[in-house]
Amino acid sequence: MILSAIVLTVIGVVAAALLYVVARRFSVDDDPRIEQVEGMLPGANCGGCGFSGCRAFAQACCNASSLEGLSCPGSDRATMDRIAYVLGMRNDSECDVRKVAIVGCGAKCGARPEVAHYDGPASCVAVAAVGSGESLCGYGCVGMGDCVEVCPFNAIAMNAATRLPEVDYSLCTGCGRCATRCPRSVISICNVSRSTVFSYVACSNRSSGQLAMKACRSACIACGKCERTCPVGAITLGRHGDRQLAVAPARIDALKCTGCGKCGEVCPTGAIRTTQA
Numbered sequence: 001m002i003l004s005a006i007v008l009t010v011i012g013v014v015a016a017a018l019l020y021v022v023a024r025r026f027s028v029d030d031d032p033r034i035e036q037v038e039g040m041l042p043g044a045n046c047g048g049c050g051f052s053g054c055r056a057f058a059q060a061c062c063n064a065s066s067l068e069g070l071s072c073p074g075s076d077r078a079t080m081d082r083i084a085y086v087l088g089m090r091n092d093s094e095c096d097v098r099k100v101a102i103v104g105c106g107a108k109c110g111a112r113p114e115v116a117h118y119d120g121p122a123s124c125v126a127v128a129a130v131g132s133g134e135s136l137c138g139y140g141c142v143g144m145g146d147c148v149e150v151c152p153f154n155a156i157a158m159n160a161a162t163r164l165p166e167v168d169y170s171l172c173t174g175c176g177r178c179a180t181r182c183p184r185s186v187i188s189i190c191n192v193s194r195s196t197v198f199s200y201v202a203c204s205n206r207s208s209g210q211l212a213m214k215a216c217r218s219a220c221i222a223c224g225k226c227e228r229t230c231p232v233g234a235i236t237l238g239r240h241g242d243r244q245l246a247v248a249p250a251r252i253d254a255l256k257c258t259g260c261g262k263c264g265e266v267c268p269t270g271a272i273r274t275t276q277a
Helices: 002-025 032-040 054-063 077-087 124-128 146-150 177-181 209-215 225-229 262-266
Strands: 097-103 156-159 164-167 187-193 197-201 272-276
Touching (some): 146 156, 187 197
């Protein structure tokens, strides 16, 4: 017994010594600037920058020769300037442009007639799985607030009166978690200029005008009035994302939009809204 204990002790000491030597020999010292840069970031690990989290973004900044193409959507221009100063670089990132979430549904209570009553888990995914939900519109928001639950910045809240999510653009970073969670792709992420007024279409219905109006009186009917009225050519019809469709709601390029509001004035259903980034 004593001999076994001695042998095991010797083996343990030798193994520990070898591990220590190997760890010291092959250790890699972290760049101390990574901790400093990470401390300047929001720390939400939202992934809106294109990296897995704030530390990964900080490492990318420290390893880069330029900050061009690197931008934290949750940080302002001053923060990126400070990061550039710490790293001894110029801030060439496009901080004058930010990403925000757009809710493509603006139907107030009563605009979408209820045709059924949903009794089940309070989840947008669950409601979307059983058809169009409580209304005829299979494209609109179902109002269960999954997007609110996943937002790391508390930038989305459900309006109790309309049962629709509302985005606080002073908090939204455009990380995309809400858009990913939405089972009907009602929420989308778009680029906007900082602190500018822009218009967007609060409708995702891709039915023809007559069917869209039957399901929701606030639907975009693709009449084209907004496209013909826009003085800067920021509105297009017939596309949904990268797909060409015969019928699709109007889409507004927020970077081109000047926020003049003329499109909203001519919209016969009130589907176009204007807000400030």
